[in-house]
Amino acid sequence: MEGNKKKSFFVNFLCTIAILGAFAMASLALAYVGARVYNNIIVENANNFKLRTSLSYVATKVRQADEEGKVYIENREGTDLLVMEEEIDRVTYERLLYFHQGKLYEVFHDQGGEFYLGDEAYGYEIMEIDDFHMEAMGNSGLKFTASNGSGESESLVLHLRTRR
Helix, strand or coil: HHHHHHHHHHHHHHHHHHHHHHHHHHHHHHHHHHHHHHHHHHHHHHHHHHHHHHHHHHHHHHHEEEEEEEEEEEEECEEEEEEEEEEECCCCEEEEEECCHHHHHEEECCCCCCCCCCCCCCEEEEECCCCCCCEEEECCCEEEEEEECCCCCEEEEEEEEHHH
């Protein structure tokens, strides 16, 4: 009889340990999956942030500079530039936005001032983005397209109020 009690206790103990072990393994697997999902969400949010922020930044600059004939796209040294002219104390300045080697840049200088691209970009780095294109759409539109490393892209079309 005493042998049966020991055997029963041993079987109950093993079953309890097996259940606790299975619960521990399931908990670890759930934590691992949750951490991976969380990491993917963070990466996707960062990529979407870059897309939307770059387009929002450009849109804000265009809206601030929207005067007749003062906002246009030009190509210098093989690079498309968004040119926004501005007059301060009877001196005309130009703000240039352009994409170069994975980064969006801004330059503010006298109109006709030197613009150069070498190994290093010229101007202030706005943000890193995988790809950024700009194009004129007819007489009054500008189209901007930003792409991230995930292959997603967002486009923004702005119609200049002063060219209508």
